[in-house]
Amino acid sequence: LGLALYAGSLYAVSGATFLYHDYCVIGAGPAGLQVAYFLQQAGRDYIVFERSHAPGSFFALYPRHRKLISINKQYTGKFNSEFNLRHDWNSLLSHDRRLLFRHYSRDFFPNADTMVRYLEDFASLLKLRVQYNTAIIHVTLEKNEQAWNGHYFLLTDQDRKNYKCSSLLVAAGMWVPNVVNFPGSEYVEGYETVSINPEDFAGQAVLILGRGNSAFETAENILGVTNFIHMVSRSRVRLSWATHYVGDLRAINNGLLDTYQLKSLDGLLEGDLEDLAIIKDKRGKLHITLRFYLENRNISAGIDSITLPQDELDNFATRAPYDRVIRCLGWKFDFSIYNRSLRIMPGKGNIKKYPQIKPSYESRGTQGLFILGTASHSVDFRKSAGGFVHGFRYTTRAVHRLLENRHHGVPWPSTVYPITQLTNSIIKRVNEASGLYQMFSVLADIILLRENATGFEYLEEYPIGVLAELEMQTGRKAHNGLFVIIMEYGRNFSGADKDVFYYNRAVGEAQHAWQSNFLHPVIYYYKHLPTEREMKLRPPDWPLPRPDAIHHIVEDFLTDWTAPNAHMLPLRRFLENCLSTDLRNFFAESCFLFAFTHQKLPPFCQQGYLRMQGLVGSQELRQHAVQAGLLQDYTHTDFLGDRPRDSHDGSQEQLMRDHAIRVRPLQHLVNAKDE
Secondary structure (H helix, E strand, C coil): CCCCCCCCCEEEECCEEEEEEEEEEECCCHHHHHHHHHHHHCCCCEEEECCCCCCCHHHHHCCCCCECCCCECCCCCCCCHHHHHHHECCCCCCCCHHHCHHHCCCCCCCEHHHHHHHHHHHHHHCCCCEECCCCEEEEEEEECCCCCCCEEEEEEECCCCEEEEEEEEECCCCCEECCCCCCCHHHCEECCCCCCCHHHHCCCEEEEECCCHHHHHHHHHHCCCCCEEEEEECCCCCEHHHHCCCCCECHHHCHHHHHHHCCCCCEEEECCHHHEEEEECCCCCEEEEEHHHHCCCCHHHCHHHCCCHHHHCCCCCCCCCECEEEECCCEECCCCCECHHHCCCECCHHHCCCECECCCCEECCCCCEEECHHHHHHHCCCCCCCCCHHHHHHHHHHHHHHHHHHHHCCCCCEEEEEHHHHHHHHHHHHHHCHHHHHCCCCEEEEEEECHHHCEEEEEEEEEHHHHHHHHHHHCCCCCCCEEEEEEECCCCCCCCCCCCCCCCCCCCCHHHHHHCCCCEEEEEEECCCCCHHHHHCCCCCCCCCCCCEEEECCCCCCCCCCCHHHHHHHHHHHHHHHHCCCCCEECHHHHHHHHHHCCCCCHHHHHCHHHCCCCCCCHHHHHHHHHCCCCCCHHHCCCCCCCCCCCHHHHHHHHHHCCCCEECCHHHHHHHHHC
16 A cells, blocks of 8 residues: 555546645645644655645735734743743744744734744745645545545646545635625625725724624724724624633724723624615615515615615614625635535534534544634634634644544554652643643543553543544553543633623632632543443533543632642542542651551552662751651650660661651642641
């Protein structure tokens, strides 16, 4: 198979010549470049097709007013690069430290032109294989039993050149404008073409259709020059600080809310856009009416012959005529280039603008076809950040790892630790991992326990939607139980109608951690890997099925979960209860005593002391432990009367009479007295 499917091979099928690659990527936006990076690092045969002359062509046009709403935080007070990615929403993942977005802009909300320059550098510095000026206009399937997925993907570009690949990765984004058709919609200007010069709107009355960031961005640009702005949409305004969804209205664009609530002429209305109709009078003014008023009437007959709502209700909200109506309804996926054989179908309900995909980001209709980037947002729509760079950079990496295991036999990356490192490993990840933090409730760290809980295998950022398929998708075994670590908001804290600033909104005590509202780590324990049926029957709004045990680490104002008593001690005791073992660390004196008084030693003593591993004692270390109350000062104890103070026999006899001394790891010695 390897000899038959090498890069650049030519195939003759039905008289056409096809250039073959293992992986074809459509689109050189952020997601396309991100997956290209991972494929190149793995040494795979791939090609990226980009219709424009440069990567990131979407950002060359949008947002129209050029200010991104993805934050670019320069300073966090920390030097941990993984932690800092939690607050860098623009950088793609790579090994090259030059390709951090903070080197390109110091603005908290950068200019979109900077993103274009960044993506150009990302592609060129990493020497990614991107074929520009190539618009794929048709994609179909060719059945073949020798192909990875039982078929090849056949692609045709605008010059009728043909390509063949075993896996198709669609990263073309969402760029087709959402359009609502109603009587008079021909008078509506689109967000993609409307003027961005505020002076063009001076002294005008403007109606904006839509309620998202593009609508408010447009309003913000002309707020100071218009007579008034009205905004209409079928749903109420959703503020991102209330929903905790970054795709909802951000504070940077919400000036219209001020002028509406402070009664400065502007306003918001709710209504179904498909019920509207627009009539243009002789002066060029646009009047809003309802569709049913136009039934059995000729709209071209003139406005005087048509009944308007204000003719029956003289205080109808939109009775004043408008000079312009602007459509700002977002974007949808381009389904037009895919042959019916691929069975790419739109979603249902509020995700109909996205293609249907599985939680693994693979198409529901065609094996081997994956949707990446913004178009994959149906998996976590209105829940997490999968539709944005700071989210899909991690889901793209997850897809690559799934493909590595499926097609190349490379298991999901993991690290094996002794069980004594379980608490520390979890604490480290929840305090610095950016993928868990950004893709909360979607990506999870998985801890696979070894037999008799003597060790564990740690997998990072696995899609929890396919947890039941973990063994097949990762090449790892889960025979002895597992922990799943995710980040969550409180169950009833997020929503358009929620008051997230109410008094006593935060939880500070560990015993009430399960009531935490803000983003916090949650650990699920399963004795057995959940089944597909259990995943389907999980409780509403639960990311996972009911576990055998669950632990919430209490929310923290600083998102710093290292407090010994509030965070680490409850976590360690939860893990000990699940595993029926002792995860504490001990000084050599305690392990020595246990060896004489217990049939089974704690794991720390088994894996450390009995193997002659651990910290080498010193005068400074002993003095520190004595001052902290963790060890008795044997140097000032006369064990046997006239025997020397430092007598080895006396020390041993005294040690055998004393209780074992329980301690934390060295870095937390000063707090161990609280245990």
